[in-house]
Amino acid sequence: MGQPPFSKPEFGAGHVQSSVGFGRHRIHSGEMTGEDWTRLAREVPGTAAAPLAIRTPVSLTMAELPEQARTLVAERKIQLLAVDGIQDMQEARETQRPPEERSKTSREAWRR
Structure with a gap:
């Protein structure tokens, strides 16, 4: 971390x-x-x-973000999730997504 x-x-x-x-x-x-x-x-x-949890995994990918969010919500009953540096996260296949796709992914992560 x-x-x-x-x-x-x-x-x-x-x-x-x-x-x-x-x-x-x-x-x-x-x-x-x-x-x-x-x-x-x-x-x-x-x-x-x-409740507040700050996690700074160096290698978190866009694909892992939804699972991390679900875990935090389930374990700590978190009602607000703020993600800083989402633009710096990498796709699992190590290519950068366009900003619109990153926004869509982050919105979908919180709906699940």
Whole structure:
């Protein structure tokens, strides 16, 4: 396994940021409004309680991705799956798929 590009706390902070609709700079600069604080307070408990697994297999292929996703869902009851670096994954036969095909494969992985 390779080194993850981010830690669990960093991933959690990024997820909260995207869910509430404003960046970390608003928190650090003191520019948050009352509504921002309310949205943040609503989002943090759910994110903090959510199961999170970060896996960074160096040789994961597009063909193995759906099985990995099913395993995570079955074992850990995961309801949200985020895949970073899907563009870097290789097909089983080591040729690169066009971006549209990679998108289709990733969408199909979560439907199964």
